[in-house]
Amino acid sequence: MTISITPKTKKVHVYYTTSPNAGALQWLEQSQTSGKQKPFLFTQSQAILARTWVPCMDGPGVRFTYTATIRTRPDLAAVMSAAGNSGTKTADGVYKFEMKQPIPSYLLALGVGDLEFRPLGHRGGVYAEPNVVEKAAYEFVDLEKMISAAEELYGPYRWERYDLLVLPPSFPFGGMENPRLTFATPTVLAGDRSLVALVAHELAHSWSGNLVTNATWDDFWLNEGFTVYFEQRIMEKLYGREHSEMLATLALKDLKETIEELGATSPDTHLKLNLKGRDPDDGMNDVAYNKGYFFLRLCEETFGREEWDGFLKEYFNENAFKPMTTELFLKHLNTYFKDTSKKESLHINAWVYAAGIPDNCPQPQSSEFEKVSAKIEAMKNGTPAVQLQTQGWTTHHWLYFIRNLPDSLKLEKLIEIDYAFYFTRSGNQEILCEWFQRCIKAKYETANGPMRNYLMNVGRRKLIKPIYTELAKTPEGKAWAKEVYTKARPGYHSVSYNTIDDILK
Numbered sequence: 101m102t103i104s105i106t107p108k109t110k111k112v113h114v115y116y117t118t119s120p121n122a123g124a125l126q127w128l129e130q131s132q133t134s135g136k137q138k139p140f141l142f143t144q145s146q147a148i149l150a151r152t153w154v155p156c157m158d159g160p161g162v163r164f165t166y167t168a169t170i171r172t173r174p175d176l177a178a179v180m181s182a183a184g185n186s187g188t189k190t191a192d193g194v195y196k197f198e199m200k201q202p203i204p205s206y207l208l209a210l211g212v213g214d215l216e217f218r219p220l221g222h223r224g225g226v227y228a229e230p231n232v233v234e235k236a237a238y239e240f241v242d243l244e245k246m247i248s249a250a251e252e253l254y255g256p257y258r259w260e261r262y263d264l265l266v267l268p269p270s271f272p273f274g275g276m277e278n279p280r281l282t283f284a285t286p287t288v289l290a291g292d293r294s295l296v297a298l299v300a301h302e303l304a305h306s307w308s309g310n311l312v313t314n315a316t317w318d319d320f321w322l323n324e325g326f327t328v329y330f331e332q333r334i335m336e337k338l339y340g341r342e343h344s345e346m347l348a349t350l351a352l353k354d355l356k357e358t359i360e361e362l363g364a365t366s367p368d369t370h371l372k373l374n375l376k377g378r379d380p381d382d383g384m385n386d387v388a389y390n391k392g393y394f395f396l397r398l399c400e401e402t403f404g405r406e407e408w409d410g411f412l413k414e415y416f417n418e419n420a421f422k423p424m425t426t427e428l429f430l431k432h433l434n435t436y437f438k439d440t441s442k443k444e445s446l447h448i449n450a451w452v453y454a455a456g457i458p459d460n461c462p463q464p465q466s467s468e469f470e471k472v473s474a475k476i477e478a479m480k481n482g483t484p485a486v487q488l489q490t491q492g493w494t495t496h497h498w499l500y501f502i503r504n505l506p507d508s509l510k511l512e513k514l515i516e517i518d519y520a521f522y523f524t525r526s527g528n529q530e531i532l533c534e535w536f537q538r539c540i541k542a543k544y545e546t547a548n549g550p551m552r553n554y555l556m557n558v559g560r561r562k563l564i565k566p567i568y569t570e571l572a573k574t575p576e577g578k579a580w581a582k583e584v585y586t587k588a589r590p591g592y593h594s595v596s597y598n599t600i601d602d603i604l605k
């Protein structure tokens with residue numbers, strides 16, 4: 101859209117309606133919600149979908165404030181990434197919002213549904229459908245502790261409130277850091293608080309991303325790499341080093357797998373991307389998150405934690421509400437730290453402007469995972485799965501266990517493992533995602549029913565993409581996947597079905 105203005109122009113009014121098919125919006129029938137009683141609407145603007153529901157300058161380097169009035173049925177509540185979320189439904193279905201702090205368009209967000217609220221401390225709480233809200237309040241009980249831990253690390257929380265909105269299962273991401281109101285997948289509600297790193301992650305974006313914002317999507321790692329690093333620091337503070345090392349170990353494995361998929365020399369494995377002419381969504385991957393994380397961890401290990409934290413605190417403070425490029429960040433780094441030999445030892449160019457994982461990548465150490473590896477060894481040497489000592493294992497032990505099973509696992513062994521640990525019947529969707537990939541490889545057909553059910557009910561891209569990808573590797577698998585997908589697709593958000601369409605085409 102081009103609007104001609106004159107030197108005298110002070111204001112431009114744009115009157116518009118959005119299309120029902122706007123890519124950012126998902127309009128859910130009541131049957132597609134958790135409670136199955138009332139319809140639901142939510143938005144997902146990142147990366148470049150804000151333009152599909154609001155005319156705007158849709159790049160992360162431009163910021164605006166906004167006010168909004170939302171009118172809905174009185175039995176539904178509206179919430180936004182702004183001030184005005186009050187925790188109660190209004191009698192007339194009218195909601196007013198104001199975001200006084202300038203934000204980039206990708207953080208513009210709206211949710212409407214049968215929402216209830218539970219406070220969690222004095223400046224946070226959770227919105228969710230009535231049948232989910234108690235479970236959510238249980239899961240996120242540590243919210244205030246996380247906010248305080250984050251503040252102790254890198255300075256005051258600048259957005260006043262931090263609420264969460266738990267979405268229906270079709271939400272295509274794990275979490276989305278909409279300011280003042282993080283959007284979260286219901287798959288995070290494992291029932292045992294084991295997946296709350298996701299909250300630490302979205303909260304950390306309140307500094308890395310929402311305050312200091314990647315100037316372009318080519319600088320995406322400045323948002324996500326810094327956020328994974330910050331998330332890890334929050335997790336370490338709350339749950340100890342062993343826990344955060346488990347997360348880091350899984351992250352390194354993810355990174356290696358992503359690089360293998362993309363190719364060892366792929367430019368998409370540079371931290372600084374070149375997305376010219378592409379939909380940024382196609383080039384944004386794990387590398388920004390995990391290669392970014394390990395680079396920043398290397399900086400910490402090189403300069404020492406205290407100095408590094410001093411730098412980060414200043415970086416967030418001085419650049420708050422501003423766009424940041426990779427080059428400007430490197431300049432700040434270079435000015436703040438004086439020790440040339442330390443700086444040289446980082447091999448910045450290899451990390452930022454070259455492919456793959458540089459040789460000086462930090463290596464996480466998890467003694468818990470070493471124990472898991474020992475059990476896998478024992479199994480290889482003939483110990484039956486039921487006899488393995490697995491008391492006290494958490495979601496992450498199990499994820500590590502499944503991911504490190506030998507590639508060549510025979511069907512009988514897989515069945516034996518399933519009889520011992522009931523993975524196929526797990527209620528934890530991260531575990532199911534890993535497990536189903538194994539089942540497909542080994543042609544374990546007993547899992548097909550539960551897997552169909554899962555694909556029909558989970559819309560989070562990260563949890564369905566690997567399964568469709570694995571299925572698509574054989575003609576029978578692909579045929580089965582297509583049949584399930586025909587039924588599941590209408591329930592997915594555009595972000596998810598655009599990816600899956602590509603895999604099954």
Ligand code: BES
Nearest residue numbers: 146147273274275276277297298301562
């Ligand atoms: N901002 C991202 C989600 C995103 C990235 C949306 C790119 C659209 C384009 C969010 O903070 C995120 O990283 N979510 C992760 C969870 C996290 C714990 C790594 C996700 O959704 O899996």
Ligand code: ZN
Nearest residue numbers: 301305324327
């Ligand atoms: Zn993120």
